[in-house]
Amino acid sequence: MAPVDWQSAWRAGRTPWDAGTSPPALRKLLERGVVPPGRVLVPGCGTGYDLAALAHADREVVGIDVSEEARDAFTAAHGSLPGEVVYEVADFFAYRSPAGFDFVWDYTFFCALDPDRRPSWADVMKRLVKPDGVLATLLFPYEDPVSGREGPPWPVNATMVERLLGGSFEVLEVREEEETHPGREGKERLALWRRQS
Ligand SMILES: C[S@@+](CC[C@H](N)C(=O)[O-])C[C@H]1O[C@@H](n2cnc3c(N)ncnc32)[C@H](O)[C@@H]1O
Incomplete structure (x- = not known):
């Protein structure tokens, strides 16, 4: 299958x-106080509603996406947000940050990538997440074991992510999300990974 041309x-x-x-899972994470103050990254953030949800006076929230149209939709939909929110039109795989991130939120980005890009996804996460920082992956569509169905979205699971992250992250929790967007019921698992120091 040809790689997706996201900009087109x-x-x-x-x-x-x-x-x-x-997604309800992000709202619940915020309610549980799992999202720390500090620097937060949302790769492949699309129209950026998760940036708005994560915006807080104590946070610098950075969203990245390859699409200028997505960035423009974000800018048009959101006026002033608390804290600092930056939307960068950039390629995640080439992305460099002057400092690491305390929290990274990946929803429907990992599953959108061609499977051969997954090791690079893990390498970039290892580079970007600070020691003791948390990578939150809301894994959709969750299959264990994965079927041979081609994506995107590609079927994903926590074992796959654990193998990719190697010994660089420890798993904090993997939980089934009961409340999801309509049509995604039973297909989401929240997995939290702490970057080893
Ligand atoms: C399936 S969409 C999910 C968007 C958003 N997370 C959401 O839930 O609505 C995947 C997003 O990743 C972006 N994307 C794909 N490859 C990318 C890359 N290499 N760097 C940054 N963004 C990328 C696409 O433009 C698209 O907006």
Whole structure:
């Protein structure tokens, strides 16, 4: 299968993944106090509703996506947000940050990548997450074991992510999310990974 041309998809308005609002799992993480103050990254953030959900006076929230259209949709939808929120049109795999991140939120980014890019995804996460920082992956569509169904979204699971992260992250929890976007019921698991110091 040919790799997805994300910029063309955005330009053509072919964005069936865009739920228009953050998933309940992110709201619950925020309620539980799992998201720390400090620097937060959202790779492949699309129209950026998760940036708005994560925005807080004590946080610098950085979203990255390859699409200018997605960035423009974010800018049009959100006025002033608390704290600092920066949307960068950039390639995650080439992304460099002057400092590491305390928290990274990956929802429907990992599953969107061609499987051969997954080791690079893990390498970039190892580079970007600070020691003791947390990588939160809301894994969708969750299959264990994974079927041979081609994506995106590619079927994913926690064992796969654990292997990719190697000994660089420890798993804090893997939980099934009961409340999801409509149509994603039973297909989401939240997995939290702490970067080893
Ligand atoms: C399936 S969409 C999910 C968007 C968003 N997370 C959401 O839930 O609505 C995947 C997003 O990743 C972006 N993307 C794909 N490859 C990327 C890359 N190498 N660097 C940054 N963003 C990328 C796409 O443009 C797209 O917006």
